[in-house]
Amino acid sequence: MTDSNADFNVSRRTVIKALGSAPLLAAAGPVRALNKTDVIVIGAGLSGLNAALLLESAGMSVKVLEGRDRIGGRVQSLRNIAGNPEAGGTAFAPGYARLVDAANKYGVGLVDITPTIPYFMNREIYLQGQYIKGDEWKEHPLNPFPAQFKELPPYAYFNVLMGAINPLKNSDDWVSPDNAQLDISLHDWLVKSGQSEAAIELAYNTNPTHGMSAHDISALLAMFAASFGSKQRAITANNPVKGYTAVGGNQAIPEAMAGALKNEVQLETTVVGIRSDGSGAEVQTADGTIHRADRVICSLPCSVLRRVKIGPMLSGRQALGVKTLDSQVINQIHIVPKSPFWEKDGMSPNMFTDSLAGMVIGEHKGADPRDVTSLTIWLRGERAAWMDQVNQTDAVRQVVADLERIRPAAKGQLEVLGYKSWYRDPYSSGDWAIWAPGQVSGFFDDLAKPHGRLHFCGEHTAVANRGMEGAMESGERVAMEILLA
Ligand SMILES: Cc1cc2nc3c(=O)[nH]c(=O)nc-3n(C[C@H](O)[C@H](O)[C@H](O)COP(=O)(O)OP(=O)(O)OC[C@H]3O[C@@H](n4cnc5c(N)ncnc54)[C@H](O)[C@@H]3O)c2cc1C
Incomplete structure (x- = not known):
């Protein structure tokens, strides 16, 4: 197995030690002071790079400092595997205007993934030790969904439900004080909305996208994700193209952005x-x-930023936010199948399970959209937390063994070529921000406020867009903030 989580292997302990023991600036110890620029940007992910490019285009001198040995942050393409599957930012819609614009502007080709989308929607359901065929699901005793939604598979139910009952109309409504009463747990809001415990358990908690379960996250976060999704679908309603990845993997976009900067990004810094x-x-x-610089932009997620010393100290709700806003625990195992075992057992390579293997998705990244180029096992919530606590090689082996157990045709056919834990990666300490109940109304407004000459960006500060487009939005906002300062 090649470990795609290279930055974890090299440096987690070193980095944590360095962060934990760092003296405040200009304190005792040898230091080397460098020439001053207008702006220093910390982090060469999409948000930091977008800010850097906008400030450069306005005539400012910018220096980008990046801790990892690569560009892209939470956008990471695995170039050692055919088709360059994504360990991070996976896909985007034509409505990701800033990201698509950056790809066009900096010469990165886009791949229309529309022909592959139907394959992702077809997954085998494996629950409580049994396969449930698609045509059996509606009447199956394990189906807890209300009558009008009984036909929906468990992996589609939550998104369809949110599309139907989301009270927020616009994707930026989630931060409006008018909606503060919805800053309760997703679980409690779903129960109030008439959902049964069994439906929540199956549709959300089995493979949670945010938090360990619906208890952990604010209903406002789920509503934000749903309204952003609806906005994207509305934008593409009349567009034959429904989704993109980038030629060479999505990491090619931040790499091209970095390449367009006047000053090279300083890696391993x-x-x-x-x-x-x-x-x-x-x-x-x-x-x-x-x-030294006139101003600094920091794009670090709070889960990382809280290990950086800031002087003068942050205070009030902003300090509370940096200390307590967590990032999603999520792991991936990337597998190249030695043979198309799904042809042997006649099932889809994709699976939705309540077993250790979680969710399995076949990647279709070859010239023919029907071809499966690799498999990704998505481990979220408690499965990922367990993997992070034990020896990683053993954990990967156990997940693969579980997949072979429940899918005998796969036995001996699974070659693991990559593993990524986003939580154990010290430069991200998790994936997207998970807003807990009370946190949106508790500190969102203060989290990204300038602190003296220190400014903040990053996906967690985005108001109207999520993921990669949210990162781009936040980079634009922080650049404007500095230009207007
Ligand atoms: C598994 C996964 C799937 C995803 N799927 C999607 C998707 O399908 N669509 C979508 O839109 N989004 C998706 N995302 C989310 C998207 O990738 C992120 O929201 C976005 O890339 C975040 O960009 P950012 O600039 O805010 O943060 P980052 O990319 O994290 O940038 C911060 C940068 O700071 C650097 N850094 C950290 N600490 C230090 C330090 N002390 N000193 C210097 N540098 C430091 C980091 O190395 C990093 O490069 C996914 C993410 C993951 C992990």
Whole structure:
């Protein structure tokens, strides 16, 4: 097995140690001060790069510091596997205007994935030790859904339900104070909306996209995701293209953005401290170097930012947000099948299970959309948390063994070529932000406020867009903030 989580293997302990023991800037110890730029951007993910490019185009000098040895942050394409499957940002719709624009502007080709979408929608259902065929599901005793939704498979139910009962009309309504009464747990809101415990357990908690279960997240977060999804579907209603990836993998987009910067991104440059005052700002990196600028943009998710020393200290609701906003625990195993075992057992390669193997998705990244180029096992919630607690090689082996157990035709046919834990990666400490009940009304408004000459961006600060487009939105907002300062 090649470990795609290379940055974890190399440096988690070193980075945590460096972050934890960093002196505040200009404190004792040898330091090397460098020339001043207008703006330092911390992080070469989509948000930081978008901000850097916009500021450069406005005539500012910009330096981007990146802790990892690669560009792209939570967009990571596995180039060691045929078709470059994505370990991070997976796909995007034509309505991701900023991202599509960046790809066009910086010369990255887009792949229309519309012909492959029907394959993803067809998954075998494996629950409580048994396969349930598609035509048996509607009347099956394990189907807990209300009459009008009984035909929906468990992996589609929640999204369809949210589309039907989401009270938010616009994708930015989730942060409106008018909706603060909805900042309760998704579970409690679903129960109030008439959903049974059994329906919530199966449709949400079995393979949760946010949190360990519907108890952990604010209903507003689920509503935001649903209204953003609806907006994207509305934009593409008359568009034959429903989705994209990038030629060479989605990581090609941030790489091309970085390539368009005047100053090369400084890789393997981990920031451990930031200080700003009335006259300027300083950033200290793990090697003791001090970088100076008029202003600093920080694109780190809160789960990482809370290990960076900030002077003067953050306070109030902003400090609470940085300390407590968590990121989703999520792991992936990437497999190249030695043979098309699904032809042997006559089932889809895709699976939705309540077993250890979680969710299995066949990737269709070859010239012929019917071809399966690799398989991705998605492990979310408690499965991912368990994997993060034990020896990773053993954990991967056990998940694969579980898949072989419930899918005998796959036995001996699964070659693991990649594994990624986003939580154990110290440069992300999880995936997307998971807003817990009370956190949206508790501190969203304050989280991205400038702190002296320190400004914030990143997916977790986006108001109207999610994922990669949310990151791009936040980069644009922070660049405007600096230009208007
Ligand atoms: C498994 C997975 C699936 C996803 N699927 C989708 C999808 O289908 N569609 C979609 O739109 N989005 C998806 N996303 C989300 C999307 O990828 C992210 O929201 C987006 O890329 C975040 O960009 P960002 O700039 O906010 O943060 P990041 O990309 O995390 O950028 C922050 C940067 O800061 C760097 N950094 C961290 N600490 C330091 C430090 N101390 N010093 C210097 N640098 C540091 C990091 O290395 C990183 O490069 C997915 C993400 C994952 C992980």
